[in-house]
Amino acid sequence: MVHKKNKETEQANEVDVLSLAPRILELLQGVQQLELENFSMEIGDLDLFIPSQSPAHSLQSVSLHPPLPQKPTQLLRESYQPRSARYPGHIREVVLGATKADGGSRSRTVTIGGATTPAYADILIPPVHPPAISLDVFDMKVSLPKVLREHVAEVMEDPSEWARMNVEKFGADIVTIHLMSTDPLIRDTSPRQAAETVEEVLQAVDVPIIVGGCGDPKKDAAVFAEVAEMAAGERLLLNSVTLDMVEAKTLGTVAKAAREYGHLLLAFTGLELNNAKELNRRLYEYIPPGQIVMDLTTVALGYGLEYSFTIHERARYAALMGDDELAHPVISAATNAWAAREAWMAMAPEYGPRELRGPVWETVNALTLLLAGVDLFMMMHPASVLTLRDVIRRLGSNGAKGASPARDWVCVRIS
Numbered sequence: 001m002v003h004k005k006n007k008e009t010e011q012a013n014e015v016d017v018l019s020l021a022p023r024i025l026e027l028l029q030g031v032q033q034l035e036l037e038n039f040s041m042e043i044g045d046l047d048l049f050i051p052s053q054s055p056a057h058s059l060q061s062v063s064l065h066p067p068l069p070q071k072p073t074q075l076l077r078e079s080y081q082p083r084s085a086r087y088p089g090h091i092r093e094v095v096l097g098a099t100k101a102d103g104g105s106r107s108r109t110v111t112i113g114g115a116t117t118p119a120y121a122d123i124l125i126p127p128v129h130p131p132a133i134s135l136d137v138f139d140m141k142v143s144l145p146k147v148l149r150e151h152v153a154e155v156m157e158d159p160s161e162w163a164r165m166n167v168e169k170f171g172a173d174i175v176t177i178h179l180m181s182t183d184p185l186i187r188d189t190s191p192r193q194a195a196e197t198v199e200e201v202l203q204a205v206d207v208p209i210i211v212g213g214c215g216d217p218k219k220d221a222a223v224f225a226e227v228a229e230m231a232a233g234e235r236l237l238l239n240s241v242t243l244d245m246v247e248a249k250t251l252g253t254v255a256k257a258a259r260e261y262g263h264l265l266l267a268f269t270g271l272e273l274n275n276a277k278e279l280n281r282r283l284y285e286y287i288p289p290g291q292i293v294m295d296l297t298t299v300a301l302g303y304g305l306e307y308s309f310t311i312h313e314r315a316r317y318a319a320l321m322g323d324d325e326l327a328h329p330v331i332s333a334a335t336n337a338w339a340a341r342e343a344w345m346a347m348a349p350e351y352g353p354r355e356l357r358g359p360v361w362e363t364v365n366a367l368t369l370l371l372a373g374v375d376l377f378m379m380m381h382p383a384s385v386l387t388l389r390d391v392i393r394r395l396g397s398n399g400a401k402g403a404s405p406a407r408d409w410v411c412v413r414i415s
Contacts, residue, residue, distance in 0.1 A: 082122060082123060082124055083122075084122055084124060084125065085117065085121070085122070087116060087117060087320035087321060088320075088321065088322045089319050089320045089321055089322040089323065089324070089327055090114070090115065090116045090319075090320065090327065091113045091114060091115040091116075091316075091319055091320075091327055091328070091329060091373075091375075092113050092114075092289060092290055092327055092328055092329065093111055093112070093113045093114040093128075093129070093290070093329075094111070094112055094113050094264060094290060094291070094292075094293055094328070094329050095109050095110070095111050095235065096109060096110045096111075096112065096132075096174060096208035096210075096235060096237055096264065097109040097110060097174075097207065097208025097209070097234070097235050098233055098234055098235040098262070102233070102235070103233035103262070104233050104234045104235055105202065105206070105234065106206050106207060106208055106234070107206035107207075108206070108207070109208060109235075110132045110173050110174055110207075110208050111129050112129055112131070112132055112293070112329040112375040112376050113128075113129065113328070113329035113375055114127075114128035114129050115127065115128060115316070115320070115373060115375075116128070116320070117320070118313075118316060118317065118320065118373060119316070119370065119371055119372065119373040119374075120371060120395050126395075126396050126397075127396060129375070130392050130393075130396050131370060131374060131375055131376060131377060131392055132173040132174055132375070132376045132377070133171075133172060133173050133174070133376075133377050133379055133385055133388065133389065134172060134173065134174035134175060134176045134210055134376060134377065134378050134379070135166035135167075135170055135172035135174075135175060135176070135378075135379060135380065135385065136166075136176050136178060136335060136378060136379070136380050137159050137162040137163045137166065137175055137176065137177045137178065137201065138156075138159065138162075138177075138178045138180055139159050139177060139178065139179050139180060139181050139189075139194070139197045140157075140180055140181040140186075140187065141156050141157050142156075142180060144156075144338075145338060145343075145344035145354075145358060146344075147344060147354060147355050147358045147359070147381070148338065148344075148358070148380055148381060151381070151382055152165065159177060159197055159200065159201055160200040160201050160203070160204035161204070163175045163177065163201045163204050163205045164204045164205055166205075167205045167207055169382075170382045170385060171385065171389070172207065172385075173207060173208075174207055174208045174209070174210060174376070175201065175205055175207055175208075175209055175210070176209075176210040176211075176212055176239065176378055177197065177198060177201050177209060177210070177211055177212065178212040179194045179197065179198075179211065179212060179213055179214060179223060180214060181193075181194075182194050182213065182214045182216075182219055182220075182223050183214035183215070183216060183219070184214075184216060184219055186214070188219075191222045191223045191225070191226035191227075192226060194223045194226065194227060195223075195226045195227045195229075195230040195231075196230075198211055198227050198230065198231060198236075199230055199231070202231060202234065208235070208236075208237070209231075209234065209236050209237075210236070210237040210239050210266075210378075211224070211227055211236050211237070211238055211239060212239040212240075213238075213239065213240070217242065217244040217245045217247075217248040217250055218248050218250055220245075220250075220254070221245060221248070221250035221251075221253045221254050222253075224238045224253075224254045224257060224258075225253055225254065225257040228254075228257035228258060228260070228261040228263050229257065229261055231261070231263070232261040232262065233261070233262050234262075234263070235262055235263060235264060236263045236264065237263070237264045237265075237266055237293060238254065238258060238263055238264065238265055238266065239266040239268075239295075240265075240266040240267065240268035240295055241254050241255070241265050241266065241267055241268065241279070241283070242267075242268050242269070242279070243269065243275060243278065243279050243282075246279075246282060251282060251283075252286060255283055255285075255286035255287055256286055258286075258287055258291060259286055259287045259291075263291070264291045264292070264293060265283060265287065265291060265292055265293070266293050266294075266295050266331060267279045267280055267283060267292055267293070267294050267295065267328075268295040268297070269294075269295070269296060269297065270297045271296065271297045271299070271304075271307060271308065271311050272311075273296075273311065273314060273315055273318070273326065276294060276296060276315065276325075276326065277323075277325040277326060280292060280294070280325050280326075280328065281325060289324075289327075289328065292328050293328060293329050293330070293331055293375075293376070294315070294326075294328045294329070294330050294331070295330070295331045295332075295333070296308070296311050296312055296315060296330060297311070298332045298333045298334060298336045298365060298369060299336065300336050300337045300338075300339055300340040300343070300361070300365060301337060301340065301361055301364050301365055301368075302340055302342060303339075303340055305364075305365060305368055308368075308369065309368055309369060309371075309372050312330060312332075312369055312372035312373060312374060313372045313373070315330065316330075316372065316373040329375040329376065330373065330374050330375055330376075331374070331375065331376040331377075331378065332365075332366070332369045332374040332376070332377050332378070333378045334362050334365040334366040334369070334377050334378060334379050334384070334388075335362065335378055335379055335380045336365065337358075337361040337362040337364070337365040338358065338361075338362065338380065340361060342357070342361070343357060343358045343361035343362070344357075344358045358381065359381045359383040359384045359387075362379065362380065362381050362384040363383075363384045363387045363388060366379065366384065366388045367388065367391060370388070370391070370392070370395075
């Protein structure tokens with residue numbers, strides 16, 4: 001009986017709803033939104049049918065797939081207004097070499113440093129002094145990749161002739177003589193013999209000289225002290241002094257010799273600015289800041305070049321912002337590119353001939369750090385030197401009267 005009664009109630013409710021339909025439609029006239037409370041609906045099978053060619057479908061297709069934009073016929077032109085930023089700090093100037101008037105024997109000197117802005121950041125402010133280039137010489141025959149050896153093979157056993165070739169044939173601004181034979185693990189050449197080699201190089205060329213040691217903190221101290229006395233007044237750059245010399249208690253020996261005989265010191269640290277600042281503070285106890293050049297370490301392309309760039313850039317910005325302990329010119333051994341075996345070893349044809357690959361590797365190293373503000377480059381391959389020198393010249397001409405219109409390289413047509 002209960003079941004029958006519930007069924008009759010449902011039928012009555014259905015009739016009531018149907019009878020109210022006209023009234024509901026009348027109430028909904030002009031209504032765009034309807035809110036129902038306590039509403040439920042049971043749906044069985046549900047079929048959706050969308051006409052494939054309906055106007056709504058066509059409009060939807062257009063909105064989902066807008067027409068492709070037209071191919072531009074010319075490049076957009078945008079104006080550029082250079083802004084000259086001013087910095088509270090600047091890089092100290094350091095003079096390498098001394099002429100007869102200054103107590104030396106060089107025909108000319110090379111001044112590095114002096115920057116007041118980041119390298120090439122403002123076309124209206126060219127470098128105070130363009131970066132200089134030094135070419136390497138060794139005091140003994142060393143193993144070199146063939147692509148390097150073929151240019152200097154005839155002079156590799158004569159450092160003075162090697163130096164003369166670097167200046168007269170390859171246009172070096174400076175010559176670096178590496179006293180490799182002084183290494184206790186190689187020939188252990190005496191400080192006196194090393195000084196004689198440097199003297200021969202000084203007589204062979206009239207450009208400033210960088211004197212490189214073997215890396216042993218005790219032996220280098222003895223060699224540098226002897227060389228400094230022999231070449232008094234020549235304003236050599238002694239390459240290099242390190243924090244290892246502090247531990248070996250030989251830093252004072254080299255620094256005092258540089259102060260007494262008028263030479264410069266290259267402060268070498270390994271990609272750590274705190275160490276660079278610490279070493280400079282140690283040197284300030286012995287010599288004026290104007291006799292210090294920094295080597296923050298150059299790592300070859302593929303082996304950390306980007307980190308070298310970061311370190312050099314951070315040092316330069318810190319100096320320009322007023323960090324006096326980093327406000328020194330910086331040197332880069334672009335020759336470290338040849339430590340990358342990919343620069344000189346035989347490889348698959350798609351990597352290109354090593355006769356070209358090696359010089360390109362060294363060039364990329366130099367150009368990268370050129371943009372970070374390096375003031376002096378140590379190099380080896382003549383082609384790399386020519387390329388770097390040409391880039392320096394072109395960058396230095398920006399903003400000058402009569403500068404080449406080729407700076408608009410995007411629109412240049414190459415015939």
